[in-house]
Amino acid sequence: MKQYEANRILNIALAGHSGAGKTSLTEAMLYLSGATDRLGKVDDGTTVSDFDPEEIRRKTSVMAATAPLEWKNYKINLLDAPGLFDFAGGLCEAVRAADSVLITVSGKDGVNVGTEKAVAAAEKRGLSKIFFVNGLCEESADFYKVFENLKASFGPSVCPVVVPYIRDGKANIYVNVLEYKAYEYRDGKAVNVKMPDMGTRLDGLRTAIYEAVAETSDEMFEKYFSGEQFTPEEVIVGISKGVKAGTVSPVFCGDAMLLNGIDQLLDGLTWLAPTAADKSSEIGEDENGNPVELSADPNAPAAALVFKTVADPFIGKLSYLKVFSGKVSADTQLVNMRTGETERIGKTVVMRGKKQIDVPYIGAGDIGVVPKLQSAKTGDTLCSSARKVKLEGVDYPNPNLSMAVLPKKKGEEDKVSQGIARLEEEDPTIHFRTNSETHQMILSGLGEQHLDVITAKLKKKFGVEVVLEKPRVAYRETIRKKVQMQGKYKKQTGGHGQYGDVWIEFEPCDSETLEFSERVVGGAVPKNFFPAVEKGLRESVQCGPLAGYPVVGLRATLYDGSYHPVDSSEMSFKVAANLAYKAAMPQASPVLLEPIGHLKCTVPGANMGDVMGEINKRRGRVLGMEPVDKGNQVIEAEVPEAEMHDFSTFLRQTTQGRGDFTFEFVRYEEAPQQVAQKVIEEAKARQESEE
Structure with missing residues (x-):
């Protein structure tokens, strides 16, 4: 693949509600640009970006995938993000590496929750938003209803660029309202045709365009509301600047399965979407926390962010990089700002789905992959030692569904934890820990489907089967009443015997641990046995009288007892303390x-x-x-x-x-x-x- 400068690179995340056709749209753009030689289908499991076995089985994306293509002397890095909320981590990764977001909207269903979340993700990072209304050749698709839906949801910045002309109930003619040209699609190929009579609808679309242009500056706003007409040049320039600045959201449309409107979308992206050079003012921090502005300059010291990791037992570890400055090439050494260690770059590739394409370097503004970086994790900054800078990582949602993990075969606990640790590397929305109280392994994720995919990957990649169950809650026990109890341990054997005798007062207190004290008088219990009594009690409170949970809020005072000059030992007093505890707890109103x-x-x-x-x-x-x-x-x-x-x-x-x-x-x-x-x-x- 040819190398491109930052002003010819477009990094575009595809986002939207699940089922809106993001992967099909990615496939159509790849096929039309010549990046692939066949048009894959999600239902057949033949698409470039849904290559994971779980994605093929489920017929839906579960992780972000990169797919570069070339179109009219531009390189477009597509980042196909999952639409299901259980796999929102993929959207976070795609948006972090992108410079604009192409939001796919169903021509039947219109604005959905996934649409809102995609817009919110773009706005959070200050990225340009471009809408594509998909599936217009399906029955019950209604572009104009969806368009009004978009304007009502996201305001006057929503601007029509390509719209369908419906004839005999079919959307085969697409009108570019900025160029004022019409194209008919026959077997996926566009033919320039005479502009159809769109009646009053065209006036409404032009009004929507003028409203969007008016949003781009105070000057345009005043001109529009004073009743003056925009010149054609003002409209074109206004929309172009507005999209790059994020104040205008253009709307394209078509049908990814039939390739209708895809060429106009690609043309529109190269014309309107901001390039990596346009979006190059990334702000990082130096070692002292001072801001450092990075530009997409290929000759500057290198700085790149690991925005995604694939940890596969068969193909090895792949670190996906967005290079913000300089170049990353084989045999260069970069500093990992998290560890302080030097990472040696072996080779550089770009990924089109799962296919690796060797490249001599990953340039400023571009996206690529470095295999076999041992210590690099998602969110790490890799930079030249000549300019140490730390970039903002990936902002992931917190997992809030937790389940206990049990291996189907006994003794495979280590295998489970090692497998999940590898999966955590490529999906930081997974959290895994062992609860020290319930002794359960706890797996947390973003939802039921997320956890289901994790268990399926554990089986396929690491050969370990698990079952999930509701995790146990770490309860506590305490007492409500003061009691005094004797604990006496006496045992006679052939040689020395065992003798320990204690009287302990147990009472409630406000404490998360055992409070131990003594008020023994007259040496009834020698001081050297006090630590043994305390140790015996501290071990005892780990198991409460009701359900075996740790006891808290307990004060124990050793106040009397007796000993034997020969038979008493630390062990005897430790056991005696335990006996006193066991006898006292049921009588102390445990709760x-x-x-x-x-x-x-x-x-x-x-x-x-x-x-x-x-x-x-x-x-x-x-x-x-x-x-x-x-x-x-x-x-x-x-x-x-x-x-x-x-x-x-x-x-x-x-x-x-x-x-x-x-x-x-x-x-x-x-x-x-x-x-x-x-x-x-x-x-x-x-x-x-x-x-």
Whole structure:
């Protein structure tokens, strides 16, 4: 593949709602540009960007893929991002490496939650937005309804560029309203035809264009509202500048399956979308935290960001780079700003789906891949030692659905944790940990489908099968009453015997650990045995009397006892302390404590009643509500952790994916009697099954 300068490189993320046709659109652009020699289909599992076995099986994208093509002396790096919310990490990666976002919208379904999320992702990074209304040859597709939907949702900056002319119910003629030219598509090929009579609709489209141009500057705004006409040149220049600045969002349309309108989209991208040179003012930080502005200068010291990682046991590790400055070529040495270590570049390639194409270097503004970087992770900055700079990493969503992972075969726990650690490298939205209290391996992801894909990849890539189950909650136990209890351990053997005798007072206190003290008088228990008594108690409180959970809020005071000058030992007093604990706890009114967390939930105003009702149903206490932007409400509440397991699934279904939440542990509270009883019964059943 030919090398291009930054002013001839377009980095474009394809985003939108699942099923809108992003992968089909990628395939159509690759085929029409000659980058591929056949038009792959998602249903057949033959597309370039959906190459992972899970994507082929599910017929949907689960990770971001790169697919470069060449069109009219421009290089276009397409970054096909997943539309399903469970794989939002792929959208975050694509948007971080892109300079503009091509948002695919279904010609049947119009603006959807995925459309809104794609627009929000672009706006968050200040990227240009371009809409493509897809599938216009399908029945019930209605471009003009979708266009009005786009304007109503995203404002007057939405500007028509290519629109269909419907004849006999079919959208085979496409009109470029800026050039004022019409094209008919026959078997995917465009033929210039006479401009059709669009009647009053053309006036409405021109009004939409003028409104969008008026948004580009105060001068244009005043001219438009004073009733003056824009000249054709002002319209063309205004839209071009507006798209690059992000103040105008052009709308193209067509049908990716039939190749209708794809050539006009590619032409429009090369004309309107900002190049890597246009978007080159990336701000990083030097070693002292001072801002450093990088430009897409091929002769400057190199600086690149690892925006995606593929960790495959067969093809090895691949680090996807966006080069912001300089060049990255074989045999160069770059500093990893996270580790401080030097990374040696072996070779450089570009990826078209899973196909590797060797290139001599990855230039400023371009996207490429470096294989076999051992310590580099997603989000790392690789730069020249001549100018050390750290770039902003990838901003991922937090996983909020957690499940316990159990290997199907006993003894494969290490295999599971090693496999998930490799998958974490390529998908940082996976979180994995071992709960030290419940001794369960906990896997967290963005949703049920996400966790399902992880388990499928574990089996295919690493040969280990697992089952997922609801994770156990780390409860606590405490007491409500003061008691005094003796613990006496006496054992006679052939030689020395064992003797330890203690009287301990147990009482509730406000502490997360055991508070131990002594008030022994007259040497009833020698001082050298005090540590043994404390040790025995600290080990004992790890297992509470009700369900075996750790005991908190307990003060133990050693106040009396006796010893034997020969038979007493540290072990004897440790056992005696344990006996006193076991005898005292059932008499001290033990209670079960459950963890309570602080829930902060952002939902559309229309769903607020349903969500608040659900929080109450889950034994939560609503603390307050506060309106935020775009008609959303923030609900704050305190909810028992045991009730939050599937809250993410409920919230996604109720809000169609618009809602999100955070949940953080706050404190422990006494569990209601019926809850405590159920937990105690489950703990006993578990203990019996283990025995």
